[in-house]
Amino acid sequence: KDEIFPQPYRNLGASGSGGDIEALRVDAAVQSRSRGSCMNSWSIVFGVTGVLVLAGACVYVAGFALPEEHIAERSRKVRATVEHVTERVRSVQAQPHWRRDVTRIEVQMYEPGRARYVEYTGGDTIAFEMRDLEGDWRFESRIVSPDLPFGGRWLILLDAIDESATRVTIREEGVVRSPVFRALSHYVFGHTGTMDAYLDDLEQSFEEEDGGGS
Numbered sequence: 449k450d451e452i453f454p455q456p457y458r459n460l461g462a463s464g465s466g467g468d469i470e471a472l473r474v475d476a477a478v479q480s481r482s483r484g485s486c487m488n489s490w491s492i493v494f495g496v497t498g499v500l501v502l503a504g505a506c507v508y509v510a511g512f513a514l515p516e517e518h519i520a521e522r523s524r525k526v527r528a529t530v531e532h533v534t535e536r537v538r539s540v541q542a543q544p545h546w547r548r549d550v551t552r553i554e555v556q557m558y559e560p561g562r563a564r565y566v567e568y569t570g571g572d573t574i575a576f577e578m579r580d581l582e583g584d585w586r587f588e589s590r591i592v593s594p595d596l597p598f599g600g601r602w603l604i605l606l607d608a609i610d611e612s613a614t615r616v617t618i619r620e621e622g623v624v625r626s627p628v629f630r631a632l633s634h635y636v637f638g639h640t641g642t643m644d645a646y647l648d649d650l651e652q653s654f655e656e657e658d659g660g661g662s
Contacts, residue, residue: 520639523617524647528654530608546653597626618643
């Protein structure tokens with residue numbers, strides 16, 4: 449007879465107290481609910497993980513289908529002489545004074561018509577080479593950091609509109625090697641954001657010198 453009932457029930461004694469049996473049943477129910485809650489928590493974790501993995505795979509596939517290279521262009525009228533704009537574009541060491549995102553410039557090499565420097569923007573560090581091209585008011589700014597998932601160059605062309613205004617055109621010839629970065633650049637950030645920010649800051653820097661463009 450003792451072998452038929454589990455150990456907890458044998459300990460109840462001959463009286464078979466109904467209160468003790470009910471307590472054991474409640475305890476078993478609580479343990480069962482606890483195990484069910486734990487299983488539900490793990491199901492949520494696995495579900496969220498699966499969604500993230502699937503989303504990452506979709507981003508990778510979307511980026512893999514895009515070409516590595518791209519071309520984008522932006523243009524802006526700046527109220528300053530072409531000589532003044534030329535000086536500002538060439539003087540890379542002064543960029544932290546008028547570019548909002550640039551915190552520091554470290555010039556590594558400088559010679560007439562050519563400079564190599566490191567640009568610090570927030571948490572990013574990128575090495576560039578800026579050089580004059582043949583012809584008047586034409587420049588090339590090229591990324592020379594070897595370990596980035598992206599690269600390429602800007603071709604900067606200045607055109608004198610009149611004695612007090614200059615047309616600044618930037619042509620980006622970029623390459624994005626990582627499929628994930630490629631998808632984010634194409635669908636989320638766009639290829640023109642950095643050029644627009646550069647032109648905004650360049651235009652504003654001359655307006656501030658003129659008293660807000662008045």
